[in-house]
Amino acid sequence: MLRLELVLDGEIIKKVKPHIGYLHRCFEKYAEEMDDYAKVIPYTDRMDYVSAMNQEHGYVVAVERMLELEVPERVEHIRVIVAEMQRIASHLLGIGAFGLDLGAFTPFLYLFTEREKILDIFEKVSGARLLYNYMAVGGLMRDVHPEFKEDVADFVKTFRPKIKELDNLLSYNKIFINRTANIGVLPVEVALNYAASGPVLRGSGLKWDLRKDDPYSIYDRFEFDIPVGSGEVGTLGDCWDRYIVRVREMEQSLRIIEQALESMPDEGDVMEAIPKRIRMKEGEIYVRTESPRGELGYFIAGDNSASPFRVKARAPSFVHLSMLPAISRGSLIADMVAIIGSIDIVLGEVDR
Amino acid sequence: MKSVEEILEYLSETFPETEFEALLGDVGPARIKVPAPVIKDVAKFLRDDGRLLFNTLMCLSGLHYPKEEEMGVAYHIHSTKLGHSLALNVRVPEEKAEVPTVESIWKTADWHEREAYDMVGITFTGHPDLRRILCPYDWEGHPLRKDYEQQEFYRGVTTNE
Numbered sequence: 169m170l171r172l173e174l175v176l177d178g179e180i181i182k183k184v185k186p187h188i189g190y191l192h193r194c195f196e197k198y199a200e201e202m203d204d205y206a207k208v209i210p211y212t213d214r215m216d217y218v219s220a221m222n223q224e225h226g227y228v229v230a231v232e233r234m235l236e237l238e239v240p241e242r243v244e245h246i247r248v249i250v251a252e253m254q255r256i257a258s259h260l261l262g263i264g265a266f267g268l269d270l271g272a273f274t275p276f277l278y279l280f281t282e283r284e285k286i287l288d289i290f291e292k293v294s295g296a297r298l299l300y301n302y303m304a305v306g307g308l309m310r311d312v313h314p315e316f317k318e319d320v321a322d323f324v325k326t327f328r329p330k331i332k333e334l335d336n337l338l339s340y341n342k343i344f345i346n347r348t349a350n351i352g353v354l355p356v357e358v359a360l361n362y363a364a365s366g367p368v369l370r371g372s373g374l375k376w377d378l379r380k381d382d383p384y385s386i387y388d389r390f391e392f393d394i395p396v397g398s399g400e401v402g403t404l405g406d407c408w409d410r411y412i413v414r415v416r417e418m419e420q421s422l423r424i425i426e427q428a429l430e431s432m433p434d435e436g437d438v439m440e441a442i443p444k445r446i447r448m449k450e451g452e453i454y455v456r457t458e459s460p461r462g463e464l465g466y467f468i469a470g471d472n473s474a475s476p477f478r479v480k481a482r483a484p485s486f487v488h489l490s491m492l493p494a495i496s497r498g499s500l501i502a503d504m505v506a507i508i509g510s511i512d513i514v515l516g517e518v519d520r
Numbered sequence: 521m522k523s524v525e526e527i528l529e530y531l532s533e534t535f536p537e538t539e540f541e542a543l544l545g546d547v548g549p550a551r552i553k554v555p556a557p558v559i560k561d562v563a564k565f566l567r568d569d570g571r572l573l574f575n576t577l578m579c580l581s582g583l584h585y586p587k588e589e590e591m592g593v594a595y596h597i598h599s600t601k602l603g604h605s606l607a608l609n610v611r612v613p614e615e616k617a618e619v620p621t622v623e624s625i626w627k628t629a630d631w632h633e634r635e636a637y638d639m640v641g642i643t644f645t646g647h648p649d650l651r652r653i654l655c656p657y658d659w660e661g662h663p664l665r666k667d668y669e670q671q672e673f674y675r676g677v678t679t680n681e
Contacts, residue, residue: 189654196639197663234547360600363576363628376600451545454579454596454607467581467594470547478664482579490631519654 191519199479216517221254230455242436258460266509306441349402352507366462371410378458407510577626582636
């Protein structure tokens with residue numbers, strides 16, 4: 169639900185004015201009304217509803233940092249595994265929908281088959297397929313099912329070859345390249361001035377990933393690369409570069425999952441560190457995590473009470489959409505679809 | 521990487537007539553309180569000075585402090601070149617909630633400031649396009665103010681269903 173007002177000269181875009189807010193559900197207002205920091209978690213799910221695990225992860229990390237709470241090893245491992253699976257699921261949807269927007273219907277179906285497998289595992293883990301309410305401050309709502317490790321390992325094994333398949337099906341498809349290369353070029357300096365992050369910033373060639381550059385959870389223990397755009401088939405920072413970063417990133421997520429499966433403790437109570445009652449001290453904190461779409465930040469202000477004084481979610485999609493006028497000026501109107509698809513916005517997160 | 525103390529020192533050197541204050545909560549890093557009239561100059565200095573290079577504005581949030589009868593803006597900035605972060609706070613009185621815009625320093629402030637205007641009603645002077653962003657353009661009041669009362673009707677439709 170997004171309305172774009174365009175000023176055109178023939179087919180050339182002269183001006184873009186996005187109108188948002190159609191999906192505004194008062195997340196921040198609700199957060200202030202809650203009498204417990206933990207009760208905000210289900211609302212975070214509903215912001216970026218295709219990567220709910222990452223939204224929860226960001227929020228619990230922020231509250232835990234404010235409380236200076238230690239989280240058990242097993243919990244950290246499970247969180248990283250589900251967060252990376254969610255990243256893959258989200259990219260599969262993003263890439264699939266991107267192709268769909270440009271008229272490539274088939275890849276969408278292939279990718280959805282894979283995404284389905286992840287959602288099946290999440291259903292076993294949390295009981296839900298989209299909005300999980302799974303992570304808790306200091307722990308998890310429940311332990312994973314007994315076959316969790318096997319299920320995830322199975323998925324990793326079957327999914328890896330599919331990335332190659334995707335390259336053949338879409339990435340290096342001539343029509344797809346014609347529609348995305350040299351389109352919507354975003355120079356890195358502009359990207360930084362707009363505070364772009366995630367695949368959008370990396371597509372412009374900057375090696376920047378909060379999992380490495382502002383580490384949280386236990387990401388500093390894992391080995392993985394940060395794929396960046398290189399102008400391989402067009403200009404650095406074009407739609408194709410942003411796309412390919414997401415494809416390559418899925419491979420890296422698989423690597424993280426494999427390492428986390430290896431070091432994950434088999435025993436441990438995932439609920440032991442959950443505080444009975446959260447009473448926040450006074451202070452303000454801004455904590456950011458790497459969601460599939462980029463920097464997901466939570467600004468939390470506490471005032472010595474059980475209820476948040478202020479919670480602001482800094483959503484990557486919101487920031488990226490604000491950049492749209494800058495990157496689409498001078499493009500053809502038909503390329504607008506490609507540009508929007510390449511920044512991969514979720515309106516639920518834009519409007520909150 | 522510069523500490524808050526060092527940055528505070530640079531600021532006092534560069535703006536000798538202005539008083540900066542370090543705010544310290546029970547949790548979270550120290551924040552620098554900046555008087556509203558100089559925020560734009562301070563932002564420009566923080567971005568351009570070779571020792572600081574704060575090239576991105578991560579987040580900008582509007583706040584309402586009913587006890588102090590003040591409005592606040594929290595800026596969270598980061599330098600991708602030097603790897604340090606900083607939080608700035610601006611406080612203005614409720615009845616004259618005006619803060620100069622930093623949109624020309626960090627473009628991303630454009631929408632963040634519109635959101636802060638929409639949600640808590642802070643006016644960012646000099647902003648090129650200060651309209652509501654999340655609420656409808658003809659909505660009344662600013663929902664995240666602590667004294668907010670929701671309007672009963674919006675275009676003839678009840679809002680309390």
